[in-house]
Every structure is written in C-alpha cells, then in structure tokens.
C-alpha cells in the first residue's frame with residue numbers, strides 16, 4: 001500500500017548576541033548550556049521505505065513527538081492507511097527510542113465525514129492536512145475546490161475538534177509565486193474561519209508578514225502557525241547566492257527580508273500562536289540537483305541548533321522553550337513532554353551529506369559550523 005517516493009517535480013506547479021535572562025540557562029566555566037522540555041516537531045515529512053529508515057533516527061534523537069505529513073505516494077487518505085504507516089515508522093525507529101508519531105490524513109475532494117469520525121476514534125490520527133491540488137510535493141490528489149467539495153467534512157472536523165493543517169498557497173499559475181500565500185489567506189483562509197469559527201486551523205510553514213498578521217488577528221487557541229528554520233534564517237537571496245542553490249528551494253518559497261524579520265519578531269515575541277514545525281522534507285540529492293528539482297529542505301539534524309541561534313540573536317533565549325516545547329502541545333490539547341533536552345553552546349560541523357545505499361541526502365547548512373548542540377538527558 002505504501003510505495004516509494006515521487007519522481008522529481010511530480011505534483012508541482014512550478015517546477016542565521018545577546019543571551020536572554022533565561023532561568024534554564026547555565027554557564028559552566030566558559031561553556032553555556034540550556035536545558036528545556038523536550039521539543040516536538042509539529043510538521044515533519046518522514047517519507048517511507050528506505051528513506052524513512054535512513055532519516056527517522058535524526059528526528060527521533062531530538063524530538064519527542066512529530067505530526068507526520070501524509071503526502072506519500074499514494075497519499076494517506078484513510079485511518080486504516082495511517083495505522084499501517086504509523087507501524088512502518090515505529091518499526092524503523094532505533095530500539096531505544098520513545099519517539100511518537102502523530103498521524104495525519106490527506107484531505108481530498110472525496111474525504112467523508114465518517115472518515116473523520118473514524119480518525120478521531122482511532123486515537124492515532126491527530127489532524128487533517130489540506131494540500132491545494134498542485135501546490136507542492138505529492139499534492140496532485142489534493143483538494144480542487146475546498147468550499148464546493150469539503151464543507152461537510154470541515155464541519156465534522158469542527159464537531160470532532162480535529163485540526164485542519166493547511167499548506168497555504170493558491171495554485172493559480174497567474175498568481176506570482178511570491179504572492180501565493182497572501183492570496184490564499186484572502187481568498188480561502190479568511191472566508192473559511194468566518195464560515196467555520198469553531199474549526200481549529202494551523203497555517204503550516206508560514207513565510208510572510210501577511211501570515212503573521214492574519215494569525216495574530218485570529219482567536220488565540222483556534223488559529224496557530226508552524227515556523228521552519230529556513231524561513232527564520234534565510235531570505236529569497238539564499239536561493240540564488242553565487243549560483244542556483246537547489247538545497248535552499250522549498251515551498252512555500254523563501255521570501256523577502258522584511259517577511260523573514262516579521263516571522264522572527266513573531267516567534268521571539270513569546271506569542272502562544274506560533275510553534276516549531278521543521279517541515280524537514282528530504283529528497284535524494286539527484287532529485288534536488290536536477291533540471292527540475294524537488295521542493296523541500298532537509299533540516300531535521302540541524303533544526304534545534306538553528307532555532308536556538310535565531311532566539312539567541314534576538315536576545316530571546318528565555319522564549320525558546322515555549323516555541324519548541326509548550327505552545328504546540330497546548331494548541332493540540334496534548335500533554336507537554338516531561339523529558340528534557342540539553343543545548344550545549346559548542347561548535348559542531350554539519351555533515352556535507354548523509355550517505356545511504358540509495359543515495360545522498362544533503363542537510364540544510366551542509367558543511368557549516370553551528371553553535372548549539374542538542375542532546376537528550
């Protein structure tokens with residue numbers, strides 16, 4: 001049922017201070033260390049087959065739980081498929097791992113309200129993901145007409161307190177790729193929450209000032225957003241710096257510096273509406289370094305170091321734990337982790353590549369030196 005990943009381009013329409021006054025922050029001689037509640041990743045692509053086995057230890061070594069994206073090929077559209085996929089993930093984990101995958105369903109034009117009831121009852125499915133058809137990797141089976149085809153299902157989700165996770169971009173080829181998130185907010189999200197105010201919505205991987213303003217304008221606890229390391233650290237120049245940089249290509253695409261700054265301000269403000277979601281999305285090297293390269297950045301091994309860097313640079317390390325470990329479970333109505341993680345301020349070098357029998361995966365900031373090193377305690 002679960003097959004291997006997509007060939008390149010399928011489903012696409014277009015082919016880095018001050019330390020805050022943190023009580024968790026300790027200084028051991030010249031070395032700084034920060035101890036926080038173990039984080040969760042509220043937006044993760046674990047893939048399947050050999051790729052799943054290869055990459056899942058990276059997430060499991062830092063994160064307690066993860067919301068697992070359903071955009072496999074074929075997509076995870078039913079609770080039954082989510083249960084099978086969850087078993088694959090659990091079997092792929094290192095034997096000493098306590099990592100818990102939280103499954104999602106891929107919304108289609110034909111998803112039924114009964115499937116939502118089943119999903120809720122299963123205790124295995126925690127959210128439903130909306131991919132507008134053609135918006136991103138493996139979105140070809142996504143939704144073509146949300147209001148025309150999915151209202152009964154969305155009403156059932158509101159009834160069942162099942163969050164809708166949104167890839168928030170329109171797919172109209174006439175809309176400039178840099179404007180697709182804003183147009184989605186104006187034409188889909190705003191009308192959606194007006195119509196179904198009880199529906200919990202997570203705007204995934206936000207990239208713009210517009211998304212920040214929209215999320216802040218909504219009722220706290222009803223609309224939230226995940227934020228990736230790349231959208232906090234990079235602007236669109238990173239895609240073209242010194243030549244085309246396929247490993248900095250993801251969707252939604254990186255935006256202007258003013259948008260990056262707005263997102264950094266939002267997450268470091270201490271607002272409960274924003275939480276960690278890496279959107280770590282590995283593609284084998286040849287599918288990235290291609291004439292028609294896949295969208296997706298592999299950041300699982302570096303994500304926590306990068307988030308810490310952003311908060312440190314803003315003098316907001318005291319707000320890091322809420323973003324990484326508190327706001328997410330609180331929004332989902334799940335218990336916070338009781339385990340802790342330590343972030344040591346020691347330099348470490350990101351590998352140039354992770355090599356497996358099927359090929360190489362290039363991580364974000366490959367070959368660079370980072371400052372914060374996480375370890376479970």
Ligand SMILES: NC(=O)N[C@@H](CC(=O)O)C(=O)O
Nearest residue numbers: 045136137250251281295296
């Ligand atoms: N973010 C990406 O650029 N790619 C993701 C899909 C997604 O989250 O949109 C993937 O699955 O490769």
Ligand SMILES: [Zn+2]
Nearest residue numbers: 136167251252
């Ligand atoms: Zn997406």
Ligand SMILES: [Zn+2]
Nearest residue numbers: 045069279281
């Ligand atoms: Zn994603």
